[in-house]
Amino acid sequence: MSYKLILGNRRYSGWSLRAWLLFKHFGIDCVHEVVPLYTEEFERFRKDCIPARQLPTLIVTEAGSRQVIWDSLSIVELLNERHPDVGIWPSCHRLRAAARSLCAEVHSGFTALRSKLPVNLDRRYTTFTPDGEAANDIERICGLWNWARTEFQCGGPYLFGENMSAADVFFTPIASRFRTYSIALDDRSRTYADLLLHHPAVVEFVRAAKQEVWKMEHNEFDLN
């Protein structure tokens, strides 16, 4: 069995960062390719990887057959099924259920944060003020981080104890938004966000992102 992970522009693709970190942190081998969004290459990717429409996408090749898996949450579940010993989800069922709820909310929610603070791993805005909806998302996220620690008392430094789980992986691009837009955080949330961003696989991803040449207008704006 082999994996090929197709990523969007690292600079802008928080979803791709999740998939990348998942493979790297849990030590699962894959080859990867970057397909710049909204280019001819991206159109070719869509034709080659039907029915996937978005990145990241995973191609699993096994016994001569090729399967396309798309959407970061289903990539998490596929890897969890195939690599049950690496600890993608916490081992305790209560923690696992909570971790899944957090991932599900990240996956389907925080739309204001996503649209108004687009991922840009190569920018740092120092005068950005989130509007009310985005501020609500930020407050909710920090509230969830604190809730997980208080509710389960796992110690840390990750949400569910000593080990990173898929929940921490899912919050990593959010931590990158907090850094890009210089969002003020309480001390505990700041320490946690910094921990995620200092992960060697994230540092490697950000370094590569800074070398990319493709630019997307939506994610590149100037503040006066």
Ligand SMILES: N[C@@H](CCC(=O)N[C@@H](CS)C(=O)NCC(=O)O)C(=O)O
């Ligand atoms: N729910 C998807 C979201 C993936 C996503 O939105 N990918 C963006 C890049 S970060 C994309 O491919 N955008 C191109 C498009 O939507 O046409 C996931 O979890 O993987």
